[in-house]
Amino acid sequence: MTEKRMSARKKHQLKSSMLVVANMLLEAESKVKVDEREKFLGDKCPPLDLPGSKEELMELCKKLHEQIDLSEEERYCSEFKLDLVRNEVRDLNIKIVDLRGKFKRPRLKKVRMSADAMLKALLGSKHTVNMDLRANLKQVKKEVKEEDKLANVGDWRKNIEDKSDRKKMFDG
Known part of the structure; x- marks a missing residue:
């Protein structure tokens, strides 16, 4: 969506009219301040009447x-x-x-704590339960996959016959 831009003349007219209005407002405000000051001084300092005698x-x-x-x-x-x-x-x-x-905050050091030590620090003497988390883990045996066995083959010359069959497939 395209916006219409103001012409320089229109901007100048707006600025000048804004300045005229602001100037009028400042003049009105200064008049109000002068009137308030005169009123305050009139209340606090009445006109002085000088008496004629020394005692007065x-x-x-x-x-x-x-x-x-x-x-x-x-x-x-x-x-x-x-x-x-x-x-x-x-x-x-x-x-x-x-x-x-x-101020700069100091970097915190990493502290290695076991779960038991953490609970003792948090709970204090109330902590009596031993949390050995690794004891409850299930034992998993690692199976060696056939792909891993093929990756372990060290000499490429042993598989040349297999590779020559592949080459014939692409050539034919």
Whole structure:
């Protein structure tokens, strides 16, 4: 099945329209962020009314110092919590790297064990049954086939007469 390819002009139009839409979205997002910032600052920092007398000015300074102390405490607490979270993330990343196995695993050596030794290792003192698997095997006698006897013939000159009959078959 053949697919229709877009022309270069169509691709260019699509890219430019996508860029225009993305630019509009970024502008809208930046406006929303500016509005949120203005609202937050308006709530946290009301416009300053400077009093005329010295005592009122001293009270205003005391209030501002109290607010500064509270904000510093919040900043300190949030930084402390952030440090704890960063340390935890770093530790978890280290554990992940360790679990992935960046180190080489050693090759295991082959160990020859009998079935009895294996059962003793697995079961411990509970193992009392002797498993001699070879004792229960059936005895089979090996029969020598005639083909094997023919293969053992060493001198080819003994079978020349048989081979000459074959040659006559193919010639005739």
